[in-house]
Amino acid sequence: MAASSHPVWRTRREPAGTHLPRRGARATVWKSWSVSQQRTVGTAILEMLAEQGVDTVFGLPGVHNLAFWNAGSAAAPGQPDSGGSAAAPGQPDSGGSAAAPGQVRIIGVRHEQACVYAADGYARATGRLGVALTTTGPGAINALAAFGEAAVSGVPVLLISSDVSTALRSPDGPRGILHEMADQAAPFAALGRPAVTAASAEEALTAVAAAMALALSAPRGPAYVGIPSDILNAPWDGALPAVPIPLAPLPGAADISALADLIAASARVIIWSGGGVAQSGATAETAVRALAERLGAPVVSTYAGRGVMAGHPLAIETSTHEPEVDVLIGSGDLLLVIGSGFDAMHTKNWKMSLPARRAAVSLGEEIGRTVDWDVLVRADLVAAIDALLRQLPADARQTWAPADLRDRVQARLRADERTLPAIDFVSAIDSWPAQGAIVTDMCIPGYWTSSHGRQPRMRRLLNPVGWGTLGYALPAAIGPAAAGLPTLAVCGDGGPMFALGELASLVQEHLPVTLLVVDDGGYGMLRFDQQVFGHPERGVDLVTPDWDLL
Template sequence: MTKTGADRLADALATLGVEVAFGLPGVHNLPVWEALAGRRLIGVRHEQTAGYAADGYARATGKLGVALVTTGPGAANTLGAVGEAQASGSPVLVIATDIPSTLRKPGVVRGVLHETSDQAALFEPVTKGTFTAGTADEIAAVVLEAAALALRPQSGPVYVGIPTDLLRKPAGEIGAVPVPEPLPVPSEVDIQRARESLAAAERPLVWAGGGALRAGAGAEIGALAERLGAPVVTTFAARGLLGQAHPCLAPNPVHAPEVGALWDRADVVLGIGTDFDGLMTQNWLMPPPPKLLVVNIDAEDAAKNYPPDLTLVGDAREVTARLAEGLPRKAPPPLDDLKSQVRHRIETEEPQAAVFLDALAELDPGTVVVADMCVAGYWAGGFHRVREPRTFVYPMGWGTLGFGFPASLGAAASGARTVCVTGDGGFLYGCGDLATLAQERLPLTVLVVDDGGYGMLRFDQDQEGVAHRGVDLDTPDFVALARSFGIPAGRVEGFGAEFRAKWTELTAAAGPNVLVVGAALRPPVNTSPRWHRKGAK
């Protein structure tokens, strides 16, 4: 039987080992749905959900996330999600149809249904690359090439556009998967220079970022830190890199003055897989360390914020392992008092947050927590004791409100029990995809912390002494809304005993459910209005 362009698209995804994709059908991409019959293509209710779900899946698994959407507005609806994936280095492949090639007139927008003057150009600022198939024969090769680019460190999203008429045309053989180019390797001379600086350091500090987690460098970083006797600070994107029992893991976040002092006292900082972004450094008001060594796959990325004394360009796991060779093992850093100080800060500043964080810590191993841009999410992002890599997902690359629920659909689609932490405002961005949650019966608990509006923005206005404007929201009965989709749901007030009982019940369940908690939490120190370094806001 003759294969069509849509068939070859499906074959390319199978060759890549794609087990699940997220999409929304449209008149232009129906052949793709036909070609993927019998494979797992999860239909969502908004294209932005497809992008976020693909991102959540990619972060929870380390695999390629795939979003399949239709032409024009369908493709454009993914842009917010794609921007977050780009900022967080998440390997997402967006495949969108475009108007028929036979109706395209170069340089002229003729008014074809869903026509955009240059659809690929919409994606150029928020992707690693854009591709457009010119013939049916090119579809598979373009998809394979785009996927290879998305997965290559530093990973990120890639766009593929396919004129809709090519999906039904005959297509030739699929071709081979591109062979990955070898990653750069630092010289032994530079490795030895870095090793000597680290060995001579009296107060070394390791700062590990998302690139370290994506490279799977946790064991190597832990071993190096033990040899150096160095505390390890992890960024939002690297939470879970080291196990909570590791003797060198400093408590999060570095925004807490007690933890930030580790940076201030360090005589040598080793940054691994990080760009020292504004959110982590309080807009670069952390002073440059006396000596900065960096490991990064991209030298420009490594140097754009704090000029390093030495850059080792290469894979974080391999370079870190080489750095540890021959170094004697030192005593672990004294961190117990620091951990107690951070815990005391939580209990003093917001006792309800302490209870909430304890509930997160008691989740079964392997449970993935996905947090939104909300006050409860900020507490989780800063202080949740993440036990394993890829079990905490947080949108602090671009900072996209409304990320939590749709991204948690993708994480749960991997098969992992998942908990979404969202607020009433952010949940309303995508609550229509409760239909997707019900349809797929995903293992997901959605925790909606309802403070009647945008609690973080309300705090900002209070700090400035102005009236609340635009931040207090009329919201639905979330429990009734969830139950209308056939999803079990309940509500409690505050993070007390009733919450703990309901939380234990729902997070142990096999299928989907929703728990609404009526509570207004004070924002933690990792939110910009509370940054302690002067002038940081």
């Protein structure tokens, strides 16, 4: 009988080991191409990523993007596709470890949205580029919400998706090709980020190089590159394009002088530190600390900026939503925002108490559309602070803010029987290893953890309050775990259902993730909103699985 041209499923009645994945299955690892393997555009892209220090990407294979997996190291039947030895029965293998230098490891997930969330979590936790690989049409669009979260939160993510073959396309529009879209890049461009579709092999590599540079340039954010499948599989024997990262603009002398004059006229400066400080790393944190100490200025942080100046007497390590913090900010005479978009989420839709004088050092376009600024410096924040410090008096001011403000907030919340359990919950989470990561969802326990948890370092706390995408925590936790960080995902009972299949990804890749689920039988935040507005509780109750059994 001739072999069928159509694939068929196999049943579990077949002999063990003929089709079921091994318990110790590893991720695909690209090492290097050899004369026995044709070097394709897909291979060249992995080479380029490796040259830029990328050793981990996240992806889901499809019929059009298999070039990336085909570029992985070959193995004999029954051997691990990473080229190593299989784990002993019941023992984990090294699947949770990073690839060796010069290699790129592809972490497999179960849904394309999880690809980008995982890349987002990886980028936030490490400060490095996160990379996601998806397939054409529905595969790419499945990743759109996660791409939007990275866009609004300013996370450097590169999404590379296949597209339909140029040889099959009609210049007049879609003609019914599998997964075809009229313009697959357009939905990503609509989120305000770079999005291109390559028309040749050379253009594909150039586009990837440019996207990497744009994603890592301040203000950071995601970039999308679509590559038709015939181009992705085309041979490539040329050189790889360079990836020059543009430097952020230096501050203008007039802007720094104006800011120095504003500070000189203000006795009570308060600093608002955002995610841009954390993304810029230790040098930025040192600069903010030096400025705060020179001015005696208390420092409040957004969720993305938590951990900046951890444990410092001037750090107000609690939420900007608390009334004590609102009073503190309102009693200042100058608010200096650094590395933040000053968004609606953190400012109660800009209705919180604000000083009469306001200044900001930020590259994000959106900050100019928030409130009126006396001085707005659009420049590299470290360069701007360094220039400002040179113009300020060398003598440090005395601090004007109470040193025990966080303790006051904690005492008030502990004295209220309604909020005491939440504070106890947060205190328990504070015991998570300092070098680990905590990823929260858009849920009540996530808000409490983000608002009141102590963060001993920057980039330890990850949450999706930029765009507010429920279902973030579980797939995003894959990212820091793939970087070797013990990771805690804090969820309600609604969010994990968006990505429950990623539990299988965690097992298959042997990733160190603990999933903490607070089950209140539904969408607790929405239930609370219905109660506040006097609406009937409808649509918020959920039937959830037996989590222990799961």
